[in-house]
Amino acid sequence: MDEQRPIKIKVRGVSKVFGKQPSKALALRDQGLKRSEILEKTGQTLGLSNISFDVHEGELLVIMGLSGSGKSTLIRCLNRLIDTTEGDIIIEGENIPTLGEKALLACRRRHFSMVFQNFALFPHRTVQQNTEFGLEIRGVDKKERQKIAHTALQQVGLEGWENAYPHQLSGGMQQRVGLARALANDASVLLMDEAFSALDPLIRKDMQQELLQLQTRMQKTTVFITHDLDEALNIGDRIVLLKDGEVVQIGTPEQILTQPADDYVRRFIEGVDRSRVLTAASAMRPLRTTARESDGPRTALHRMREHAIDSIYVTDRDRTLLGLLEAETAIAATQEGADSITRYLTQDFRKVSPEEPLQHLFAMFSEKSFPIAVVDEQQRLLGVVVKGAVLDELARAGEQ
């Protein structure tokens, strides 16, 4: 679904060499040398190599990698806090690496807000003044920016702290100010550099949830850097996985988990609590058989017997789910001489959307243990999840 959103930032073939003769390092790379070999030969570090990806309008894109993977460099290339060595970064038709000084300032002001790992709040400014910073830089007049900053502080739940100084706040609150400063600025892209990494785990979870809520409300294009896969899977619409300055895989959290691109990714996703991100769709099985509403009880029974099952889902011509027919009821219907099954259907089963997390499904299996029906928004039956499949999927996740 993200693929249909318009592209906000186009990153194409971006490389970054730290050193004085970058072209040499790039030439060696083109000959196929590894990062460590290039460092040994030239004393220069290939920070990023030939990175390409898109950031779609309104999505939360996570760039994740371990330290040294180049993720911090990459996010700084986006707003050119670090100059790229080669490649294009195009936002609304402007190629950021080629902008002149003035155009770059204008571009940063219009397009980018940034939240930093260590908050980077100005210690000599109050919470309010910190929040106003971006607007002040752009020359927004005082009344106006006070109003905007007030709203932003409300959004992050910091009303009443306007006149406090950063050092008077806890880490979590400081980062809320950082977030408010970014939101007040109302730039078109939000860059978050390990924004929650310095917070303790509980606060971190809270902040992730709040970010997700903000995200659903505001649909702001966000690029989020993290070294924490759990965090990436939790908040990312899509994930760009970096290793040694190169892209290893780009995909939705589920794609990363279920179709890891290589051994590196596979090792990476070990130990992740997969039940949280695996969804009904991944454990769903196609239906071996269904009954039609026009079927008589005998036909339905025949199908059940054929597949050795004791209940059957009944759909109409468009595969819209109508209900479940149990074998016992079907037998009773034949004894009563009924020629339609529609009156004998039960609604006593669970149905979920394909996006439902697997862990939720666990609780849904009742003693009767009917398969859970997976339906789309039009109530069309897509498949079923049986108890065993959920366990299988989780076990497989544990093994890897």
Next chain:
Amino acid sequence: MDIPRLPLGRWIESGLDWLTSEYSMVTRAISRVTQTGIDSLNDGLMWLPEWALLLIIALACWKLASPRLAIGAAAGLALIWNLGLWNPMIETLTLVVIATLVAVVIALPVGIAAALSERLYRVIMPVLDFMQTMPAFVYLIPAIPFFGIGSVSAIFATVIFSMPPAIRFTTLGIRQVPVELIEAADAYGATRYQKLFKVQLPLSLPTVMAGINQTIMLALSMVVIAAMIGADGLGSEVWRAIQRLRPGDGFEAGIAVVILAMLLDRLTQSLRKASR
């Protein structure tokens, strides 16, 4: 092996001579302006009755620092008054104030420039080392051909001697601003001047104030020494006591210097704390 001695001293002298004759217009103008400044400040401070100035200073100490400093200042100044050293003390204070003002006015922009430009930094640091380690007396000698005997020469030598810490601390203060704050300012599209005035300078203020405090202390020590080239003030009292072999008079003037030094130090320190 007879290596000829380098006539380094002669070169310097001819250079100074050349400067003196070529730029006499400039030095004379500077001299006139400085002398006017010294005279007006001096006259102003002396126009006030002793008790009035004493009260003003004590009140300032109360407001800016602490009641304790106010009491100390009042007692110290009263002692100076009692010893009959009030006017020399005012003269010394005037020289310190003017020398510090000139030094700071030069040092701030130079310090900022050195903080922002790596190349300038590399040029300026050895010059500062030179200025600070050269024995202070040496500056007195060229001051005379430039500005003649008297207070202006004293100011010239004092400015050169006391300026380095103000430059150093300004540079240090700006360079100490955490990189992530600079990044934050950049990320939001701050221009160089916005960055300087909204982030770098406010954050370096405590360090800059520490530098100014050092400058004041050095200036005080130098204006006392400058009595040797005819500067008025407490230094000349000490100088006279040496020439007449009167240790009592010397110590009296010396104690007055100590009182003034402590007063200026504590006052600027408290300003520095307030700027945090």
